[in-house]
Amino acid sequence: MKKVLVALLVLAMLTTIALSGCSGKADGSSGGDDKLQVGILIRDLANPYYVQIQEGAELFLNKVVGDGKYSLTVYESGGSDEKQINDAKAFIASVKNGNGLLYVDPNNAPNAAVIADLAEDAGIYWNTTWSYADGVYPFDYEYYVLHETADNEVGAYETAKVMFDSFETPGKGKIVAVQGMLSNDASIDREKGWRKALEEYPDVELLDIQPSDWDAKEGLKLIQTWLSKYGEDIDGVLVCNDGVAVAVAEGLRAEGLNGKIKVTGFDGTDDILPLIESGDVLATFGSNAYIQAGYGLAYDYAALNGEIDLDKMPPEERMINTKGVIISTDTLAEYRKEFVENKPDYDYDDLEFPVSSYIDIDNLH
Amino acid sequence: MSDANVGTIAHNDIIAEEFQTHIRNLDRRNRMMQVAPIIVLVVIFIIFAIGAPGFISVKNFFNLLNQMSIPLIVATGITFVVLIGSIDLSVDGVMGLSGAMAGLLVLNDKTPFNLGFFGVIIAVLIAGLCGFVTGLISVKGKIPSFMVSFAMSSITYGFAMLSYGALPPIINDTSVRAIALTKIGNLPIFFYIAVVLFVVALIVQDKTATGKHIYAIGENESLAKISGVNVDKVKIAVFALAGLFVGVGGICGAAQLGRGDVSVGTGMVFPALAAVVVGGTSLAGGKGGVQRTLIGVLIITILNNGLVLIGANAYFKDGIVGIILIIAVVTTISRNSKMVAK
Numbered sequence: 274m275k276k277v278l279v280a281l282l283v284l285a286m287l288t289t290i291a292l293s294g295c296s297g298k299a300d301g302s303s304g305g306d307d308k309l310q311v312g313i314l315i316r317d318l319a320n321p322y323y324v325q326i327q328e329g330a331e332l333f334l335n336k337v338v339g340d341g342k343y344s345l346t347v348y349e350s351g352g353s354d355e356k357q358i359n360d361a362k363a364f365i366a367s368v369k370n371g372n373g374l375l376y377v378d379p380n381n382a383p384n385a386a387v388i389a390d391l392a393e394d395a396g397i398y399w400n401t402t403w404s405y406a407d408g409v410y411p412f413d414y415e416y417y418v419l420h421e422t423a424d425n426e427v428g429a430y431e432t433a434k435v436m437f438d439s440f441e442t443p444g445k446g447k448i449v450a451v452q453g454m455l456s457n458d459a460s461i462d463r464e465k466g467w468r469k470a471l472e473e474y475p476d477v478e479l480l481d482i483q484p485s486d487w488d489a490k491e492g493l494k495l496i497q498t499w500l501s502k503y504g505e506d507i508d509g510v511l512v513c514n515d516g517v518a519v520a521v522a523e524g525l526r527a528e529g530l531n532g533k534i535k536v537t538g539f540d541g542t543d544d545i546l547p548l549i550e551s552g553d554v555l556a557t558f559g560s561n562a563y564i565q566a567g568y569g570l571a572y573d574y575a576a577l578n579g580e581i582d583l584d585k586m587p588p589e590e591r592m593i594n595t596k597g598v599i600i601s602t603d604t605l606a607e608y609r610k611e612f613v614e615n616k617p618d619y620d621y622d623d624l625e626f627p628v629s630s631y632i633d634i635d636n637l638h
Numbered sequence: 639m640s641d642a643n644v645g646t647i648a649h650n651d652i653i654a655e656e657f658q659t660h661i662r663n664l665d666r667r668n669r670m671m672q673v674a675p676i677i678v679l680v681v682i683f684i685i686f687a688i689g690a691p692g693f694i695s696v697k698n699f700f701n702l703l704n705q706m707s708i709p710l711i712v713a714t715g716i717t718f719v720v721l722i723g724s725i726d727l728s729v730d731g732v733m734g735l736s737g738a739m740a741g742l743l744v745l746n747d748k749t750p751f752n753l754g755f756f757g758v759i760i761a762v763l764i765a766g767l768c769g770f771v772t773g774l775i776s777v778k779g780k781i782p783s784f785m786v787s788f789a790m791s792s793i794t795y796g797f798a799m800l801s802y803g804a805l806p807p808i809i810n811d812t813s814v815r816a817i818a819l820t821k822i823g824n825l826p827i828f829f830y831i832a833v834v835l836f837v838v839a840l841i842v843q844d845k846t847a848t849g850k851h852i853y854a855i856g857e858n859e860s861l862a863k864i865s866g867v868n869v870d871k872v873k874i875a876v877f878a879l880a881g882l883f884v885g886v887g888g889i890c891g892a893a894q895l896g897r898g899d900v901s902v903g904t905g906m907v908f909p910a911l912a913a914v915v916v917g918g919t920s921l922a923g924g925k926g927g928v929q930r931t932l933i934g935v936l937i938i939t940i941l942n943n944g945l946v947l948i949g950a951n952a953y954f955k956d957g958i959v960g961i962i963l964i965i966a967v968v969t970t971i972s973r974n975s976k977m978v979a980k
Binding site: 318319320321324455481489495498502516519520523543544 | 899
């Protein structure tokens with residue numbers, strides 16, 4: 274009897290792993306051969322930003338491809354480069370006759386190089402978001418359609434300026450900064466934006482800057498330690514993303530310093546909006562995951578259907594900065610109306626719409 | 639006396655000498671296991687006291703106590719699992735599930751539940767149940783605990799994500815938030831929770847029959863069984879106890895972030911196990927204890943804190959913790975005993 278019980282428990286465990294573990298199908302389809310297979314490779318759905326990415330993909334797929342005509346699978350790497358590569362292989366193996374699209378947010382930039390070769394060999398149209406690999410650019414590949422990124426540098430620069438201008442003496446204060454991952458393009462470019470703003474505000478002093486690995490708990494530990502070192506000398510905390518910014522704001526609340534020490538985030542996720550409303554967070558940059566996911570796949574889909582000829586597309590048009598918006602108390606109501614109370618309804622045929630600017634392809638890494 | 643008798647006596651002397659040498663080596667190893675972590679702690683404390691600006695300050699003292707609280711709760715629970723020679727890798731998922739459940743059961747922005755403290759108790763019991771199931775499957779199914787607990791981490795992580803539909807609940811229950819936000823003597827309530835749980839664990843370890851059975855099982859499971867110890871029962875109870883501790887850690891983490899977020903547990907298993915092992919509890923089981931885990935937690939917390947204060951690269955910090963962990967394992971395992979986690 275005991276053996277039967279144990280066997281049942283093990284079986285239940287393995288079944289649950291299969292159901293709840295590492296990836297999830299969004300439309301409940303069995304993924305028949307005729308359906309368009311769509312794969313999304315992200316870090317993890319514990320981050321609200323990636324929840325919006327999934328929603329953005331579904332908005333596009335339901336509108337353009339049609340409900341029930343696609344099979345969407347979201348793969349979570351959990352921060353593991355190796356797992357992301359294996360997920361890419363698993364997805365590519367599931368695609369029949371090239372009838373698939375792959376959206377990749379590389380865990381680390383070099384992953385994009387490996388996936389570029391895998392997708393090229395399999396003939397699957399795909400795109401990257403945020404990070405691209407050194408020397409691996411869409412215009413050198415047949416199936417690597419697009420690299421897109423919210424303009425990290427501009428967004429970080431703008432949020433930093435909002436913060437510096439908000440100081441008791443505008444343009445004068447001391448700050449600390451929380452990076453994401455050191456080797457991640459988004460993190461690197463956001464830091465560039467902060468430093469550009471710092472150059473323009475010589476009376477703002479950067480006391481310390483450390484990476485959090487995009488982990489809220491690490492961000493919390495950093496602010497706790499900095500508070501013990503610098504105390505209330507800190508006027509502001511520039512934070513790499515909203516998930517970490519929320520933790521930093523909670524760390525400040527525990528010390529009764531919320532609202533007194535200014536915090537900015539990046540991404541514009543739903544859970545930071547109440548904190549902007551309450552004044553615990555000053556501002557964030559809405560990188561608009563709906564645009565990123567929806568239009569990333571729209572480009573791939575257009576290439577798959579022959580609506581765009583990648584050979585004839587100017588190279589610079591295949592590396593774009595996407596539109597974003599500063600969210601602060603001034604713009605919060607408008608942002609909520611467009612992105613929270615309603616989901617954006619984009620014209621995915623207009624591939625120019627998401628473009629904020631083109632990445633300078635003469636100065637790529 | 640014949641030559642044969644002389645030869646036998648000489649041979650016996652050699653065996654006795656070898657035995658004494660072996661005992662001396664074991665004693666030396668045991669002393670080293672006890673002393674080495676304290677030396678490491680003192681050395682890093684002195685290094686940071688000299689080199690890290692702001693390390694020696696009242697503010698940072700309280701900050702260190704604050705930062706060590708949740709890791710101490712988790713690592714204390716895991717210590718018992720390591721003492722029986724097993725391992726628990728389910729920390730990340732179970733802690734996340736506990737935090738998520740608490741977030742959903744108390745006053746929050748996603749569900750109508752408002753169970754208050756009762757919701758917190760349910761969340762901790764769920765974590766305890768996870769530990770119980772891990773122990774049950776591992777012990778009764780004779781499956782290595784690392785495998786079962788790793789699977790349990792994945793299952794609980796998945797359940798936690800499914801439970802709140804990706805966007806974590808914001809905790810609006812002020813009594814739960816008070817665990818992190820209300821301070822007594824400059825320290826949050828979860829620090830005192832950590833102290834109470836540590837003392838309880840110390841009492842269980844040193845003053846109860848279960849504590850003695852835990853050591854006996856870790857030292858030699860077969861011998862413990864022959865001596866009449868209900869090995870299976872004790873082992874399953876240890877996993878359940880660890881689950882409860884991890885669950886409390888999850889509640890404190892959720893109270894701190896203000897969210898029932900599964901990420902409160904993400905990445906916690908490594909520092910928790912590192913603290914246990916660096917403190918001097920043997921991965922082979924039977925040696926060590928929660929008092930050593932306290933030293934381990936202090937080492938890891940001071941390292942994290944000091945390296946941030948001197949502005950060292952965060953990846954340097956991970957590297958140092960990894961090196962200390964390897965040294966601790968190398969110096970504390972007995973290479974003659976079986977090292978496969980039971």
